[in-house]
Amino acid sequence: RKEVEQDPGPFNVPEGATVAFNCTYSNSASQSFFWYRQDCRKEPKLLMSVYSSGNEDGRFTAQLNRASQYISLLIRDSKLSDSATYLCVVKPGNTPLVFGKGTRLSVIA
């Protein structure tokens, strides 16, 4: 089982749609969780950290379920500029960040 697994992409959605990405992780000792965004041929950029109680940042909502070792990202009212690859990232304790392969999102006009 891979350390961090994400939905296979790509997701093609119309502008204004709501889209959800899922991610599971295998290391139950993981302590920190993040969603990064990576545009084509660019570096990853932190979108948001994920907290146990769930957190929201504008149109983006992240949820964590430690019991199921599951993380989600919800994007509401999708914009063309949301088109990118979304990376689920986990930090198992005092170890390096572990990245998922990413899920590609294309928002279509």
Next chain:
Amino acid sequence: NAGVMQNPRHLVRRRGQEARLRCSPVKGHSHVYWYRQLPEEGLKFMVYLQKENIIDESGMPKERFSAEFPKEGPSILRIQQVVRGDSAAYFCASSPTVAGLNNEQFFGPGTRLTVL
């Protein structure tokens, strides 16, 4: 404020040559991380360094790859005798203290290595 800087942005090498990738972290950051991203793959951790020390090199191939972060100057990722399979994007990231929890890693723009 300058972010993480990497150079060169693109590097072409022939098989058997050496590749040197440089990374200047955000000013004041003393923790540097190197990642490799193969085409259509996720980022894979290679090595974590603090000034003059390698903290974790569990992701580094055992041969041909080395990294340093000297007291003065940028961090260097060195690949000797490159092979076609080394072609990838190499990203450097830095953080002010140990990344994770409340500390974000800031990524540089990457160096795209192509081995002919």
